[in-house]
Amino acid sequence: MSGRVALHYFNGRGKMESIRWLLTVAEVEFDEYFLTTREQYLKLLDDGALMFQQVPLVEIDGLKLIQTKAILHYIAEKYNFFGNDIKERAMINMYSEGLMDLMEMMMVLPFVEDPKPKLDNIQTKAKDRYLPVFEKALTGPVYLVGGKLSLADVLLLEATLMLEEKFPAILADFPSVKSFQGRMRQIPAVSRFLQPGSKRKPQPDEHYKETVLKVFNITAPFL
Incomplete structure (x- = not known):
């Protein structure tokens, strides 16, 4: 794996999209590793990468961060998007x-x-x-x-x-x-992110839903 920031999540928005947005505005390049099978998720569990058995997972600065708010706070602190006091x-x-x-x-x-x-x-x-x-x-x-x-x-x-x-x-x-x-x-980084072909994800579709349910072994509908 390269030294770049690595994002582990589905190929869709969900809770990772805010992280993608913040990294983009900070002009930080990142790689994405998409969960498509339950086996991939179970491997992350077996490797001890998911503290609470949850994604998003972000690898940055030698850390494996989970919990969306914790990840956003870390990035915001690191790139000066978290206020002056x-x-x-x-x-x-x-x-x-x-x-x-x-x-x-x-x-x-x-x-x-x-x-x-x-x-x-x-x-x-x-x-x-x-x-x-x-x-x-x-x-x-x-x-x-x-x-x-x-x-x-x-x-x-x-x-x-x-x-x-x-x-x-x-x-x-x-x-x-x-x-x-x-x-x-x-903002130039925002403008680029809004263009077709960027790493911004589209609105979730049926394929995204089915992938999430399959990876987490959930029977729909569950809400």
């Missing part, structure tokens, strides 16, 4: 945790027998609970915390793009968030 870090964490809650609601949709009620709930919560927070925070400032790009900004971009895939007009009542998204799109 403990107070800024607390704000970044609060924004980030809210965004991850929102995105996790969308991540489960492929595994739900009837997604419509969940979609309605996501749209309502996005408009009533989440987006107003970021609209207020971005009325004036360019970035969410400390006047500089942080983990929270990267997650907000990812989340708004995911929302627009499901609800194309959802940002119509949130002009500051929409302007923020436009500014983020102009």
